[in-house]
Amino acid sequence: MSDSDLIRSARFRQEREADWIKLSTLVDKAENQGMHRLSFQEARDLADLYRQATTSLSIAREISLDRGLLDYLEALTSRAYLSVYAPQQRLGGIIRRFLTSGGPRAMRASWRVLLLGFLCMAAGAVAGYFFYFDNPEWFYVFMPSELAGGRSPDASTDYLHAQLYGEEDGSGLGAFATYLFSHNTRIAIFVFGLGAFLCAPSILLTFYNGLILGVFFALHVDRNLGWDLFGWLSIHGVTELSAICIACAGGLKLGLAVLFPGNQTRASALRAAGHDAVKLAMIAAMMLVVAALLEGFGRQLVQDQSTRIAIGWGVGALWLLWFALGGRERS
Amino acid sequence: MTIRPMDQLLPPEGVPLNFRIAGIGVRTAAQISDLLITGVGALALFLLTLALDIVTPGTAIAIASMLFFFIRIPYYAMSELIWNGQTIGKRLMKIKVVASDGQALTTQSLVVRNLMKEAEIFLPGTLLLTLDANQMVPSIISLLWIMAVLAVPLFNKRRRRLGDIIAGTYVIHLPKPVLLEDMSKATRQPVADEQKFRFLTHHLEHYGAFELQTLEGFLRASDRPKGPAAYKRHKETLAAIVDQIRRKIEYADPVRAQDQQAFLEAFYKAQRGYLEQRQLFGDKRADKYHAAQDDQA
Numbered sequence: 062m063s064d065s066d067l068i069r070s071a072r073f074r075q076e077r078e079a080d081w082i083k084l085s086t087l088v089d090k091a092e093n094q095g096m097h098r099l100s101f102q103e104a105r106d107l108a109d110l111y112r113q114a115t116t117s118l119s120i121a122r123e124i125s126l127d128r129g130l131l132d133y134l135e136a137l138t139s140r141a142y143l144s145v146y147a148p149q150q151r152l153g154g155i156i157r158r159f160l161t162s163g164g165p166r167a168m169r170a171s172w173r174v175l176l177l178g179f180l181c182m183a184a185g186a187v188a189g190y191f192f193y194f195d196n197p198e199w200f201y202v203f204m205p206s207e208l209a210g211g212r213s214p215d216a217s218t219d220y221l222h223a224q225l226y227g228e229e230d231g232s233g234l235g236a237f238a239t240y241l242f243s244h245n246t247r248i249a250i251f252v253f254g255l256g257a258f259l260c261a262p263s264i265l266l267t268f269y270n271g272l273i274l275g276v277f278f279a280l281h282v283d284r285n286l287g288w289d290l291f292g293w294l295s296i297h298g299v300t301e302l303s304a305i306c307i308a309c310a311g312g313l314k315l316g317l318a319v320l321f322p323g324n325q326t327r328a329s330a331l332r333a334a335g336h337d338a339v340k341l342a343m344i345a346a347m348m349l350v351v352a353a354l355l356e357g358f359g360r361q362l363v364q365d366q367s368t369r370i371a372i373g374w375g376v377g378a379l380w381l382l383w384f385a386l387g388g389r390e391r392s
Numbered sequence: 393m394t395i396r397p398m399d400q401l402l403p404p405e406g407v408p409l410n411f412r413i414a415g416i417g418v419r420t421a422a423q424i425s426d427l428l429i430t431g432v433g434a435l436a437l438f439l440l441t442l443a444l445d446i447v448t449p450g451t452a453i454a455i456a457s458m459l460f461f462f463i464r465i466p467y468y469a470m471s472e473l474i475w476n477g478q479t480i481g482k483r484l485m486k487i488k489v490v491a492s493d494g495q496a497l498t499t500q501s502l503v504v505r506n507l508m509k510e511a512e513i514f515l516p517g518t519l520l521l522t523l524d525a526n527q528m529v530p531s532i533i534s535l536l537w538i539m540a541v542l543a544v545p546l547f548n549k550r551r552r553r554l555g556d557i558i559a560g561t562y563v564i565h566l567p568k569p570v571l572l573e574d575m576s577k578a579t580r581q582p583v584a585d586e587q588k589f590r591f592l593t594h595h596l597e598h599y600g601a602f603e604l605q606t607l608e609g610f611l612r613a614s615d616r617p618k619g620p621a622a623y624k625r626h627k628e629t630l631a632a633i634v635d636q637i638r639r640k641i642e643y644a645d646p647v648r649a650q651d652q653q654a655f656l657e658a659f660y661k662a663q664r665g666y667l668e669q670r671q672l673f674g675d676k677r678a679d680k681y682h683a684a685q686d687d688q689a
Binding site: 065127254255315335342 | 407411462473474476497498499500505511515557559567568570571575601604664665
């Protein structure tokens with residue numbers, strides 16, 4: 062069929078069809094193998110052909126009534142748009158950037174909510190302490206039995222002492238994993254994720270965690286084992302409990318954005334808060350892994366009271382140093 | 393025809409692009425396939441370590457708990473990072489996460505939308521499995537919570553769940569470009585040589601773009617191979633359409649049975665050429681009621 066026989070929109074299509082097909086193969090290649098695998102020539106062609114395709118689409122919308130062609134061009138341009146403007150991000154350097162600047166900066170920027178998170182835990186601990194001395198029965202109310210491991214107001218002092226210094230069953234990798242996925246990790250994840258539901262679940266969970274800590278501590282103080290428990294808890298607890306408080310702060314940030322969005326819409330306030338909140342969550346996750354390592358290996362190997370305290374608070378001080386000094390601009 | 397929720401995005405080129413928003417159904421399907429794939433994969437790995445008998449039972453349990461931790465948040469965050477917004481389930485369903493501003497997906501947005509998955513999907517899911525009919529208050533609380541979580545995507549236009557809102561993302565159907573033949577080029581000649589269909593302006597005044605594109609759909613479908621029964625039905629439809637068109641446009645010349653397909657194709661080409669020309673002159677005709685609308689105006 063000769064060209065003159067064709068209607069205008071068919072001629073329009075015939076002239077550009079080869080370019081569209083070329084663009085389609087380039088887009089497939091960019092999606093399957095990644096932009097960085099394209100040669101210079103191909104990358105340049107992709108951008109060029111994409112701009113031509115947008116022009117074609119805008120013309121076709123005006124002059125063509127061919128449904129098949131319009132659908133094709135819509136799909137092709139959208140797909141090409143995604144590979145030109147929203148390509149796969151390079152994954153290299155993400156972790157380094159997070160460690161050297163993103164993480165500590167987010168911590169410093171959200172010191173208010175962090176303070177709130179630590180306050181929740183501390184208030185719970187103080188309340189739990191006084192509850193116990195009011196009536197030791199409260200211990201059974203607050204303490205989940207699987208966490209107590211037989212330690213209760215009815216247990217003998219010798220038993221409690223043995224629990225703090227004795228060999229625990231399971232060691233090395235097994236113990237590490239059990240600790241990592243135990244109570245505290247779950248609490249930390251929930252504390253963060255539930256924060257968006259108006260803060261309340263985060264605050265309650267953190268406060269409750271503090272209560273557990275408080276009654277547990279009070280039990281040992283009652284038996285004159287307070288200092289020993291302090292050492293036993295310090296080695297991993299400094300890191301682990303801080304992690305829960307930090308996760309709580311992340312959750313609070315989200316909840317506060319929902320409650321008090323200011324001049325923004327709630328969705329955009331949430332989005333802005335999410336930026337730092339997710340970094341807090343990642344830091345909490347890192348700290349939990351370190352805490353599990355300390356609990357799984359360190360607590361077995363180090364039986365000496367003062368070394369335990371030194372290690373625990375030393376690691377805590379290192380975290381604090383990282384938060385305080387990491388990612389500062391050199392002037 | 394079903395109404396497909398679309399979202400419009402304006403790229404720097406200034407030509408608005410339309411993306412089809414992925415609904416609750418297809419996303420649930422993707423989520424379920426992810427759960428199945430990761431669950432079966434983790435179980436297989438665990439059984440393999442048991443079968444190889446290289447580790448002590450204690451370590452095996454440790455490996456199991458790590459595996460089942462990994463297939464929750466880390467799997468989703470990492471697969472979406474590696475495949476630019478697609479998990480294996482999303483790849484199967486041909487859907488994709490995109491940023492709502494149309495820019496590249498950032499690491500933090502992918503991590504946060506999957507962290508929220510724990511509170512939004514896994515926790516209510518686990519609750520649903522462990523609900524106890526005897527405990528009224530926890531049951532009611534968890535029911536309310538599940539309903540609240542489900543309501544969030546239903547009540548916004550882009551079907552975003554809470555994690556999507558925080559991350560500033562939404563999920564679209566990945567458009568699939570298929571280049572179909574131009575129906576105006578594929579016209580066949582009538583069987584009898586002497587007969588050539590001619591359409592005059594008064595023949596082409598009746599229909600609009602909607603009817604033209606419906607005819608285009610029918611012509612595309614008629615090229616597909618079909619069985620004897622379907623062929624008979626197709627012939628009947630063809631005859632009915634030709635009849636209807638001839639009556640409507642008052643086309644006097646008879647059309648023989650073997651030429652009916654050729655008649656429709658010729659009519660399609662003539663009608664499309666005419667409508668496109670009218671459109672160039674600023675006279676857009678959406679459907680056959682265009683004349684009545686013009687009168688009202």
